Amino acid sequence: MATETTLEVLGLKELDELLKTLPAKIEGNVIRGAMRAGQNVIGAAAKKTLAANGNIHTGALQKSIRVRFVRKSEKKYGWVRANLIAGNKEAWYAHLIEFGTGSFYAGHGTTSKKQPYEIRPKYRKSLFFSGLMREVIVHPGIKPQSFMRSAFDANNERAVLAFADYIRTRLPREIKKVNQ
Incomplete structure (x- = not known):
């Protein structure tokens, strides 16, 4: 059964207007860093969930949890997409643990x-x-042992706060660099 989470974020219009005053490269770097900060919160929680469930044999699945940014061939300014991924060549079974067999x-x-x-x-x-x-x-x-979804459900608000904190600390430094 899926639960619905509602989260209200204020100030996005003002942030968008401020980011438009910066060069596109700086805007993208700030947003990418903020997205990485938010995704890292959920990734760390997923690693803890795996440890709590006793699913650690080699540690390969925990090491495979990472943030990946999707690059588009056509450059669309203002669009940044980040994926939190579990699984690689060593931990190819991540989806089997998450969804079961x-x-x-x-x-x-x-x-x-x-x-x-x-x-x-x-x-x-x-x-x-x-x-x-x-x-x-x-x-x-194998019964499903959700580690990614449960980490997201439990930590989505903390991830948004990490996103906002990163922007709050990095943006003034970038504005200072541009104005110098």
Whole structure:
């Protein structure tokens, strides 16, 4: 069940007018830094959520949580997009932890048996798994263990405050540089 969060931010019109007086490069740098500050709050919370759930084996999933900025080929001033990403070559399974896996795969196409997935040997009579011989291995699936969404839901207001604090501290320095 999704919950709706309402957050009111005041002063955006004034901030937009102030940013338009600055060169576009400085405007983009300030906004990118502010977005990174806000995303880092949520990323740190996601790492803590993983640790609290006991999902740390190698630490690769925690290390893979990062902020990425999307660059467009056509330069649109005033548009900056940042994504908080989990997963890389080492932690390719991030989406499986976040959303879980289904256990109802029939093994042939997209049909479903609505029961746990059974792994049967194709050519032999038994499988060697975890040091034991088995005829069938039942894979029940993985329950969703949301770490990104729960971090966002719990920390979105703190992220907006971090965004605002970054702008509050950096913008006067940039204006001073331009006016010198």
